[in-house]
Structure formats: structure tokens, C-alpha cells
Amino acid sequence: TNPFMREYIRTHISKLDKVCCLHDAQRQAVSDCYGIPYERTCVAGAGYNLDIFYDRNIRTPHEELRLVFAGKISDKKGIYCLLDALKSSGLPRGSVTLRMAGGWPSEEQRLRAMAAIADCGHNVTLLGPLNQQLLAHEFSLGDVFVLPSFSEGFPLVLAEAMACSMGAICTDLPGIRPRMEELCPGCPVTFVEPPVMLDPDTPDPHRLHEFTARLTDAILSAKRPSSPPDLSAFTWEGVCERILG
16 A cells, blocks of 8 residues: 555565465455465464463452453554443443553553543553563453454464463454364354444444444353363464475
């Protein structure tokens, strides 16, 4: 979408021997955009560090549903829909908690997020940016990871969360569900139909309440799996096998 040196970049990328993509939808888009024969592309995905992301067995018995979000604190990550979903869930205060890991692009966004948190009526903690070790610790304490983004490539954080024995709720964006179902059959992810979009990054504000309602339903039925699924395909070893194969 950026006009800067567009044709130079397009021409030279088309000469590459192989292009690794995140999922099938992206593979076709790359082939179409750069004029690369489909057979010179492959779906490699991305890998998580299994030495960091695993169930640490540190969860204590608890009654409340523990939700975790990880990502930029911004509109495009759907955090305000998530907070509105909690507000409209009808769940009593104390029955659900939300811990939000991630930075914010501006002080204005931080203050807006804090105001929305105060208004949602539930126990929500803004953690700020976390390194991988601290994020894995949060995942090992939580029950369900929530990623209500309006756009994503392939969110590796889904695999990282599930490796820590979390369930997951994710927007049903192009390429994500087929890839998860192919490489991790029966994965504990609830996919939520995305909002109506005006462009790739902007949801229709008049239809956003419909997405929030679907997100609320997903939260109300959310639960943590008894054990993590087989995520070997999402390790770096699995990625290397696909690239070399």
C-alpha cells in the first residue's frame, strides 16, 4: 500500500527463490501481488519458544474466570469491545478478572483505556509491556486468552497461550482458523465472527455492537482446557521442517 519504491520492491521480490508465508490466504495474496508462481511460495507459519511458554503448574484454586489479553492497547486490537463485552455480560463483579499486557501508542490512549476500565465494572489490570518470561507467567495463572483484534497475520500468541494450558477466544480473521484446525485439530479456541469492516483496519462503528455481543457470548461460555493441545507444529522445529520440506 506504500508507493515508496513500490515497483522496485515488487520486481525484486518476484526474483526470490522462495517466499515463506503465515497462512494459505496470505500465500495466495503474496503470489498475486508480486507475480510469484504459487509453487515458489510455502506456508511456514511462525514458531513459539517452548522453553518459555509451557504450563508452570502455578495456578491456585479459584472461582473466578481469569482472562488475559496481550497486545497493543489500542482500538485496532478490539480492547474497547472487550471491555464493553465484560460490562454487558451480566456477570457479577468478582466472578471474572482481566489482565491486559501490552504498551500503548500514546498517553491519550492510556488514559482512554483507564477510563474504559473504570467504567466496565469488573476487576481489570493494565500491566504494561511484558517480556516473554513475564507473559508466560501470566498465561500460567490465567484461564482464557482473549484476542479481539480487527486484523492479524497469524497471531503466534494464540499458541503461546495454549501452551500454558489456556483456552482462547479469537476473532475469526482470514487464514487463522484453517491453519489452527490443520495443525492443531481440536484446539481450544472459540472463534468470533469479526465486525463489519469499512476498510482493512476500520470497523463500521454502527455495527460494532454486534461484534461486542458475540464476544460477550464467547466469554460467557469460556473455560480452561484440562491440558494443553499438541502444539508441536507451532514450535520452531515444526517451522523449520515445513521450510526445508
